[in-house]
Amino acid sequence: MAGGKQTPRQKMINLMYLVFIAMLALNMSKEVLSAFGLMNEKLEASNVDATTRNEAFLSGLAEKAKENEKQYGQLKQNADQVKALADDLNGYLASLKAEMLKGVENPKDYEVMDKGDFLDNKFFTGDKVSKDGEAFLAKIAAFRDGVAKIVPNVATSVKAKFATTPVKNRDGVPVDWLNYHYQGFPMVASLTKLTQLQADVKTTESEVLAQMLQGNLASQVSMTNYQAIVVLDKNAYFQGENVTGKVVLGRYDENIKPTSFNGPGKIENGQAVINMTAGAVGEQTIAGQFTFMENGENVPLKFAGKYVVVPRPNSATISADKMNSVYRGVENPMTISFAGVSDNNVTVSAPGLRKGSKPGQYMWNVTGLSGTSAMVNVTAKLPDGKTVSDKKPFNIREIPRPAPTLRGMSGSGKGNKNDLASSTVKVEFPDFVFDVQTTVQSFELYVPGNAAIVVSGDRFSDAAKKAIAKATRGDVITIMNIKTKLVGAPGYNMRGSSSFSWEVQ
Structure with missing residues (x-):
């Protein structure tokens, strides 16, 4: 009724319509909120792993500092200072997140975290940054500047990663860093950003520690921290076949020579070369011990590994990647192998079957085949020159009704x-x-x-x-x-x- 006098009822309807439009405009997609929450969970899990790695790194450094104070003492002090700075900022962020979620009944219900009131009220007073907002910026600056001072050669990258200078928005207008990143965002988005900031702290701590060691710590750790590894030419052997392979350290170096070796083989260029006859069918064990000289003392390093002896094969392994049927109208991926036989000694045949780009991979097109079944035939050439064959039928099905x-x-x-x-x-x-x-x-x-x-x-x-x-x-x-x-x-x-x-x- 444009141009006419509106009744109270019509005015009320118009007002309700405007409110409804506003609600639609403000309603954040539930899927987007959930996506932020899932991202936050992944970051949290990654942060736990990073903490474990950093603690293991520092533990190894502490052991080396005990062994050689002159070489590692100052490095240990610097590492402890970096850790203290990282723990301080990470702890502050953790408490801030806990305070943010205090009023949330279920911290996993991300779809209700669509309001930005908490950080808006905590970090800002009107159009200015509040005392809490200044404290947040000060914590970041303390970590950034402290790490840059302790490790000058990483100062540029750390200052860039934790910069709090104004940021240009999409219109090219400079906006204060705190406003740009934390004002007016849904709670779950701000929560994820804080977790990402924690991840940056953890990553920076790892990078700084590695930089201080200059990549040499791994090569200087004690021999007792090495892992002896049994490396066989293959994992399964025919009964009576020679078992061949070698036992090596986790970090192979031909200059590292043991003073003695007790095991099934002999030492050649820093590794034990194995050559023996496979035992009975089943799981077998290879074990022994290296002895190294360190600081004037013999350091024993035991090793153990297992290998499996299997009967000579007489059947093939044939399977469809999708299911135990093949379909007309599509390329059916197949994985076909023969136990204990390399791919180049396996021959596969079936109408419409062609070999794929990887060993054991095939594509089978049965569109032109009649009937309801087809056969795959496999022949394998064994290491002793003998051949064995097997075959398997597959059901041919039509594509389901669309x-x-x-x-x-x-x-x-x-x-x-x-x-x-x-x-x-x-x-x-x-x-x-x-x-x-x-x-x-x-x-x-x-x-x-x-x-x-x-x-x-x-x-x-x-x-x-x-x-x-x-x-x-x-x-x-x-x-x-x-x-x-x-x-x-x-x-x-x-x-x-x-x-x-x-x-x-």
Whole structure:
């Protein structure tokens, strides 16, 4: 009633409409909130791992400082100072996050964390930064400047990573760092940013410690921290076959020579070369001991490893990557191998089967095969020159019947007729293990009160749109007899899809 006097009721309706529009504009997508929450969980888990690594790093450094105070003493002091700075900032951020979540009943319910009141009130007073906001910036500056002072050669990178200078927004206008990152954001977004800041602290601590050691700590740790590894030429052996391989340290160096070795082999260039006959079928153990000289004393280093002796193979391993059936119209990935036999000594044959790019990988196209089953034949050449063969049948199945979809709805939907007229008719394959692509060739449209219309392609023709325009509220428009073609398999005839019903509202 433009231009006329509005009744109180009309004014109330207009006001409610404005409030509703405002609520829609402010309503943060629940999916986005959940995404922030999941990201925060991953960062939290990563931070726990980083803490463990840093603590192990410092523990190793502490041991070395005890052994050689002159070489590692000052380095240990600097590392402790960096850790103290990192712990101080990380602890402050942890307490800030705990305070932020104090009023949240379920800290995993991210969809309710859509308000930004907490940090807005804590960090800002009006359009100015509050005392708490200044304290937050001061904590970051203390960590940044402290680390830069202790380790000058990383000062540039640390200052850049923890800079709190103004940031230009999308319009190129400088905005205070605190406002740009923390004002007006949903709680879950700010929570994730604080966790990311903790991750930056952990990462910086790791990088700084590694920089101080200049990459040499790993090569200077005690021999007792090395891991002896049994490296066999292969893990499974035929009965009576020679077991070949070597036992090496975790960090191989031909200049590191043991004073003695007790085990099944002999020392060559800092490694024990093994050559023995495999035992009975089953799991077998290789064990022994190196002895090294360190600080005038013999340091023993034991090793142990296992290998498996298996009977000579007489059957192949044949499996379909998707399931124990193969489908017409698609490329079926197959993994085919023979236990204990390398891929270059395995021959596979089946109609329509071709070898893939990786060992043991094959692609099988059964579109042109008749019947309901097909056979895969495998022949393997054993190390002793003998050959063994095996075969396995597979069921051949058709691609499931497609289901029609419109505007993201499957099988049926409802809405106004204009939305329907502008829609694209598509099909999907619910729960099918392959990601197949199809094109809609044609379909039939039935509008109550009108004759059925055959439409070519996947979009409604002008005639179809005119028929849809005549529909009234409550009419059910049916799309049926949808004909499709499978992309990449022009010779394959797809099954007809089910119908789609659209209720006009």
